[in-house]
Each structure stands twice: as C-alpha cells, then as structure tokens.
Amino acid sequence: MSRACDFMLSVFSMPVRIRAVPNLEQQSFRQGQETNNTVVTDGELIERLQGGDTEALAELYDRYSGLVYGLSLRILGDRQEAEDLAQEIFLELYQQNKYNPERGSLSSYLATLTRSRAIDRLRTKGNRRQILTRWRQDMLKTNPTLPAEHASLQHRQEQVRLALEQLSDMQRQVLELSYYEGLSQSEIAERLQKPLGSVKSWARRGLLKLRDQLGETLDEG
Amino acid sequence: MKDEFLNSEYLNSEYRELLAGYVLGDLDSEELAQLQELLRQNPALKMEILSLQETLGAIPLGAELQRPPANLKSRILQNAEPSVRQENNDQVQRGEKLQSRLRIRWAWGPIVTGVAVAGAIALGWQNMQLRQQLAVTEAENQSYKIVIASDEMPSQDTWQSFKEVVSDHSNSLTRSQGPVDFATQDLAAVRSQYSQRIALSGKFPELRKAKLLGGSLCALSKTEGLRLSYKTASGEVISFYQLHRQGFSLDINQTPIPIQVFDGPNGLVWGDQNYVFVLVGDAPATMIRQLQRSLEST
Numbered sequence: 001m002s003r004a005c006d007f008m009l010s011v012f013s014m015p016v017r018i019r020a021v022p023n024l025e026q027q028s029f030r031q032g033q034e035t036n037n038t039v040v041t042d043g044e045l046i047e048r049l050q051g052g053d054t055e056a057l058a059e060l061y062d063r064y065s066g067l068v069y070g071l072s073l074r075i076l077g078d079r080q081e082a083e084d085l086a087q088e089i090f091l092e093l094y095q096q097n098k099y100n101p102e103r104g105s106l107s108s109y110l111a112t113l114t115r116s117r118a119i120d121r122l123r124t125k126g127n128r129r130q131i132l133t134r135w136r137q138d139m140l141k142t143n144p145t146l147p148a149e150h151a152s153l154q155h156r157q158e159q160v161r162l163a164l165e166q167l168s169d170m171q172r173q174v175l176e177l178s179y180y181e182g183l184s185q186s187e188i189a190e191r192l193q194k195p196l197g198s199v200k201s202w203a204r205r206g207l208l209k210l211r212d213q214l215g216e217t218l219d220e221g
Numbered sequence: 222m223k224d225e226f227l228n229s230e231y232l233n234s235e236y237r238e239l240l241a242g243y244v245l246g247d248l249d250s251e252e253l254a255q256l257q258e259l260l261r262q263n264p265a266l267k268m269e270i271l272s273l274q275e276t277l278g279a280i281p282l283g284a285e286l287q288r289p290p291a292n293l294k295s296r297i298l299q300n301a302e303p304s305v306r307q308e309n310n311d312q313v314q315r316g317e318k319l320q321s322r323l324r325i326r327w328a329w330g331p332i333v334t335g336v337a338v339a340g341a342i343a344l345g346w347q348n349m350q351l352r353q354q355l356a357v358t359e360a361e362n363q364s365y366k367i368v369i370a371s372d373e374m375p376s377q378d379t380w381q382s383f384k385e386v387v388s389d390h391s392n393s394l395t396r397s398q399g400p401v402d403f404a405t406q407d408l409a410a411v412r413s414q415y416s417q418r419i420a421l422s423g424k425f426p427e428l429r430k431a432k433l434l435g436g437s438l439c440a441l442s443k444t445e446g447l448r449l450s451y452k453t454a455s456g457e458v459i460s461f462y463q464l465h466r467q468g469f470s471l472d473i474n475q476t477p478i479p480i481q482v483f484d485g486p487n488g489l490v491w492g493d494q495n496y497v498f499v500l501v502g503d504a505p506a507t508m509i510r511q512l513q514r515s516l517e518s519t
Contacts, residue, residue, distance in 0.1 A: 002325060018447070046445075047371055054298055054301050054302070055244040057296060057301055058294065059386055061294050061297060061298075064295075065289050065293070065294065065375055066286030066288060066289070067281060067282065067286055069287050069288075069289040069293070070281070070284065070285065070286045070287035071281045071284075073287050074281075074284065074287075079290075079470045081288075083289065083290060083293055085299050086289060086293060086297075087293065087296060087300070088295050090244070091297060091299075091301060091416075095301075103270060103271055103274075104278065105272060105275065105278075106277040107275070107278070107279070107282065108275045108277075108278025109278065111279070111280075111281050111282075112274070112277075112278045112280045115281070120388045120392065121299055121392075123388070123441070124443050130450070153282075155284045156279070156282055157283070157286075160279050160280070160282040160283040161282075161283045163283075164283040175280065176280075177244065178281050179281070181249065184247075185245075185247050191233070199245055200242065202242075203242075203245050203247065204238045204241040204242050204245060204247075205238065205241075207240070207241045207244065207245060207273060207276060207277060208241050208273075210276050210279075210280075211272060211273055214276060
C-alpha cells in the first residue's frame with residue numbers, strides 16, 4: 001500500500017464508510033472516531049439517500065450547506081444564483097447520488113462538483129469580472145458566517161486554514177485565483193504580470209505543500 | 222523504474238509536480254504523455270492523484286462557510302418529495318444524466334483519457350483521420366475529458382471554447398424553460414429574430430434530418446454565436462452552433478473534425494473563413510456524421 005493511499009484515507013476522512021480499508025491502524029482510527037462521537041456517518045446517510053430518505057438529505061444539508069452555498073456565493077457573487085446552485089447540487093446528490101467514498105471525502109466531492117458547476121455558469125454568462133466586483137462589494141458588508149455544525153468538519157476547516165497559512169503568498173494567491181475564479185494559468189500570469197512558468201510552479205508546489213501540510217497536521221493530531 | 226518508485230518513500234519532485242500539474246489541469250501535451258507513461262508503469266500513483274484531488278477539493282474549507290437563507294432547506298426538501306421528484310426527473314433526466322457524466326470524471330483522468338482515445342478509434346474515425354495525430358489534452362478544471370482528432374495541438378483558447386460549447390449544450394438540456402430562448406420550427410424566423418443582434422453566417426445551414434426546436438444566443442468567454450436546437454426522430458436533442466472564429470485558433474477548415482467527450486456527447490467541428498460550426502449531441506458519432514452530411518447537402 002502506498003504512502004499516498006494511507007494519507008488520503010486518514011487526513012480527509014469524515015466518518016465515511018470505506019469499502020477497502022488499507023490497514024488496521026486506519027480502521028481503529030475510524031471506528032474510534034465514530035464510536036466516541038456516536039455520529040451517523042456520511043456513508044450511512046448516503047446509503048439512506050439511495051432509499052429516498054429525505055431525513056438523510058436534511059442531515060447532509062445541515063452538514064454541508066455552508067460549504068456548498070458559501071463556495072457557490074464566492075464564485076458566482078450572487079445570492080440568488082448561489083441558492084439555485086446549492087439546490088441543484090443537493091437535489092442531484094439525492095436523486096442521482098454519484099458519490100463514491102473510495103475516491104475521497106463527501107466534502108471534497110461536493111466542493112468539486114459545486115466549483116465546476118459554478119464556473120460553468122460564470123463562463124456561460126460571460127460576465128465574470130462584473131460579478132466578482134459585485135461580490136467583493138457585497139461580501140465586505142455584513143455577511144453571516146456559519147460555524148460548522150459537524151465537529152469533524154470544523155476540525156478539518158481548522159486544519160485547512162493552518163495549512164493554507166503555511167504556503168507562500170504567491171502560492172496561495174495563484175491557487176485561489178485558479179480555484180475561485182476559474183482562471184487559467186495564462187490568465188493568472190497576465191493578471192499578476194508574472195511569467196507563466198513561475199505561475200505553474202507556484203500552483204503545483206503550492207498544491208503539493210498543502211497536501212504535505214495537511215498530512216503533517218494529521219500526524220500531529 | 223517501477224521498483225525505484227515502489228521503493229522510494231517520496232516520489233521524485235519532478236514527478237510529484239507532474240501529478241500536481243495534472244490535478245490542476247495545466248499539463249501540456251508532452252507532460253501529459255509523460256504522465257500517462259508514468260501511470261502505465263506505476264498504477265499505484267492513481268492514489269497519489271486522488272489524494273491531490275482531495276487536497277484541491279479541501280481548499281474551500283479554508284474560507285468561512287456561509288449561512289444559506291433559512292428557507293433554502295425547506296425548498297430543497299420539498300423538491301425532493303417523491304411526487305415532485307418524479308416530475309422533475311421526467312423533465313430533466315436526459316440533461317442531468319449528461320451533466321453528471323460530463324462533470325464527475327474528476328479522478329482516474331489519464332486512464333479515462335486513454336480509454337477515450339481508444340473509443341475514438343473504435344468509432345471508425347480513423348478512416349478520416351488515419352494519418353493525423355490524435356491530439357489529446359484536457360479541459361482546464363478536469364471536468365471534462367475531451368478528445369479531438371487533429372493534426373495540430375489546439376491552443377488553450379480553442380480547448381476552452383470547445384469545453385464551453387459542450388457545457389452550453391448540456392446546460393441547455395437542463396434549463397427549466399427548455400433548450401431554446403426562441404421556440405420556432407421556422408429557421409427564417411430564427412434568423413430574423415437574431416440578425417439584428419449578432420452577425421450570422423450567410424449560409425445559415427439547416428439540418429434536414431431533425432426537427433428544429435428553435436434558437437438561442439450563445440455567449441462564450443472568447444466568442445459568441447447562435448445555438449440552434451434540433452430533435453432527432455429518436456428523441457436526442459442536438460445542438461448546432463455557429464460561432465465567430467475568434468474563439469478558435471486551431472486551423473479549422475471545411476473538413477469536419479470529430480470531438481468526443483468521454484462517456485458523453487459526440488460532436489463534429491468544421492468552419493469557414495468567418496465562422497466555426499459545431500454539432501454536438503448525446504447521439505452516436507455515426508448519427509452526428511449523418512446529420513452533418515444532411516446539412517452539407519442543404
């Protein structure tokens with residue numbers, strides 16, 4: 001079993017049922033977490049969704065609506081559109097449920113799906129700059145933020161924040177421009193007036209460092 | 222090489238950057254080929270890619286979560302009720318099926334791409350493109366695995382435009398108001414509706430073997446044009462685009478070039494001096510080709 005595999009399952013596991021547990025150490029970590037918290041796992045909720053259980057959908061909404069809606073709002077810059085997209089994402093999860101726990105956590109899956117849909121919407125509209133300007137103005141005003149209701153999600157948020165702080169300013173800036181604005185690396189190079197090679201390097205090394213940081217945080221925990 | 226990989230605790234930094242570049246969607250064609258070879262020799266690296274995908278997906282956790290409006294939850298739960306669910310399903314099933322297939326291919330990328338190339342060849346495109354190199358790259362954010370058979374590497378702008386066309390087509394299938402902004406079976410009516418707002422090709426070709434549903438303006442990030450939506454006898458919605466050339470730097474000429482989205486729609490792209498035309502639909506490549514031929518003879 002590769003080190004990467006161990007890492008992935010341990011760092012990012014919400015209590016998701018993993019079908020192929022790589023080793024006993026991981027297994028005991030997971031079981032302990034679930035037993036102590038007596039938490040219904042994401043995996044169990046996903047299974048219940050398949051049977052049409054709307055209570056499971058309500059629970060998943062409580063866990064992840066802050067993430068899905070927050071990411072939608074940040075990319076789209078428009079509350080109504082962010083609501084529409086959040087609705088689309090949760091209904092799709094309920095109706096089609098393409099999530100596969102073997103490929104990663106539910107939060108990462110939802111974030112990837114949300115980001116992809118949001119950026120597609122932006123591009124279809126073709127008025128990204130205008131929207132982002134509006135978003136920035138909008139976000140500077142009062143904006144209720146949401147503490148994660150799920151202790152495990154809250155813990156991971158903290159891990160990710162700390163890990164992002166460890167990146168250099170350029171690494172973080174390039175990753176965020178790419179992630180939240182959907183800019184290509186050429187567009188980022190143009191925006192920042194920096195060589196394309198440097199932008200690529202910042203992005204790649206930034207992502208690797210982020211992954212390594214998250215790994216270290218877990219090891220310490 | 223394999224042993225070297227499996228025995229090393231950390232991957233060599235060059236290879237690690239290659240994997241990160243893949244996940245970020247910034248590999249050039251040479252790097253992509255290198256990565257595919259690397260994965261062929263070391264399938265275990267797929268886990269490394271998954272772990273980097275997971276890391277990328279964790280980035281928004283570093284931002285503040287936002288509280289959605291209070292009524293959003295009840296709206297979602299209401300729409301998830303079985304009766305509403307069935308109604309919605311009937312309406313959007315095709316489009317959502319397509320969208321999910323397009324967008325959830327966020328892992329196993331190089332493998333998927335390889336399969337797509339094999340699929341492209343199996344579909345018989347080699348007759349037309351036998352001597353041409355299969356240029357393979359990927360959409361910027363890993364949402365799509367698009368294969369296009371061409372003898373030159375398309376520019377980023379061209380890839381971007383293709384990706385947006387595919388996205389526009391799939392979005393058109395899921396809109397609550399239906400696939401068209403202006404519904405009509407009369408092509409001349411579409412022309413008069415939009416000719417004041419956008420320059421249209423003089424040829425304005427029409428598909429013969431499908432029923433016109435209507436037209437919509439289509440704004441992509443690098444270009445704009447018109448989307449005509451058609452329905453085939455077997456029920457597939459086919460989008461026919463005529464777009465201004467500026468979004469495409471690839472040398473697109475009158476010879477149609479096939480496009481395939483893995484496990485998604487098939488398409489053909491061709492062009493004249495001022496316009497690029499794209500036919501795209503969730504239909505077999507042979508049907509798309511037949512439709513394009515019916516259009517040529519118009």
